[in-house]
Every structure is written in structure tokens, then in C-alpha cells.
Amino acid sequence: MSTHAKRERLLLADALESAGPAAPTLCDGWTTHDLAAHLVVRERRADAAGGLLFKPLAARLGRVQAEFAAKPYEELIHLIRTGPPRLSPFALKQVEEAANTVEFFVHGEDVRRAQPDWTPREIDPVFADALWSRLERSARMLGRKSPVGLVVRRPDGRTAVAHRGTPVVTVTGEPGELTLFLFGRQRVARVELDGDKEAVVKASEAELGVSM
Secondary structure, eight states, rough: OHHHHHHHHHHHHHHHHHHTTBBBBSSOBBBBBHHHHHHHHHOOOOHHGGGGTTTHHHHHHHHHHHHHHHOOOHHHHHHHHHHSOTTTTGSSSSHHHHHHHHHHHHHHHHHTTTTTTOOOOOOOOOHHHHHHHHHHHHHHHHHTSSHHHSEEOOTTEEEEEEEOOSEEEEEEEEHHHHHHTTTTOOOOOEEEESSSSHHHHHHHHOOOOOOO
């Protein structure tokens, strides 16, 4: 049975393949080749991937990622498409679904929305609800560095608090767009911001999200 993570994995691999190895992404300073190397290291080199969270391991992560970035782009895409090795924690369905659904969705949009002719992706209601469910659980972590109060709101009125404080900015949009906003992709997220003008600017420029 296919999962959200498996589908997003294949869509991300397709987007990387279509863009080619030298295309820009929304990840600062990274080409699609760099992003592909990051994704492979994250799943296949747990000994180095810890550098995403722990600064003492960052140098090792940089070295390992540089090694993978030297591999042919087609090989990296194949590794992404086929998934993690059998003994990897990511090979467990529950772990992959929890760890990769949003990761792959956001990075897929990092590729798509960095291109000049991008258009919004249509997201089916089931996946939209899955993204919203994850956003409800992680909103406060993602918005913890916001300098203003931050509330995300679906068009149907459902809301989640990303950061308590005043003044408050309300960000309204579909779950996929709200996900991108809270993961620091504010400039490409198709959302509406409501609140004090200065607070809206601060929310638009805030350091949101986590390392992925």
C-alpha cells in the first residue's frame, strides 16, 4: 500500500530529474545536485546526518555530503527513488511516514518553486488533511523564533497557534502553503497575512522552521 511519504518521494525524484543537476533551489546556495546529495546522506549515512542537529558533527556532515555531491546526479536520484537500505530506520513504514512526508513535500517545492515558470501544485483533500495534522503538532516548534504572535488558519476556519505573543499575525492559506510558510519559505507561500503592518513584515522575514 502506498503512503504519503512514498508518493512524495517519487514526486521529488521526478522534480529533481526534470530540473537537472544545476538548477537552483530554495535552499540557500544549493543546486538540485546539492539537495539530492543531502537527501541521500540523510537516509543512508546516519553517522553523519546527526550534523543537521548537533554542531559538533557539522564538519563531518559537510565532508560526507561533499563526497556524495561528487557522485553522478543520476545515481543520487536513483538512490532517492528506490529508498533507504533495508536496515535503515527509514525503511520502517511508520518511521518513513513520520519523518519523510513533510520533508519530501517541502523539498519538492524547493525544486519546483525555484524555477521561473512554476505554478501551484494541486493537492488532494486527503493529503491536505495529512499536512494539516502534522502542522498542528509541530506549529509551535516551527514558529518558536517568530518575533510576533503567529497563528495559521485554513480557509475553513481551523487554526493552530505557532507562536504566542503580541501583536498577532494571522496567516491564512491551504495546508500545503501554510507548511511552506512555517518551514521558512515565506516568500513563495501563497498565503494572506493579516495584522499590524510592521508585524506582518516581521512575520514575513522571521527565521521559521527547522533544519531538514
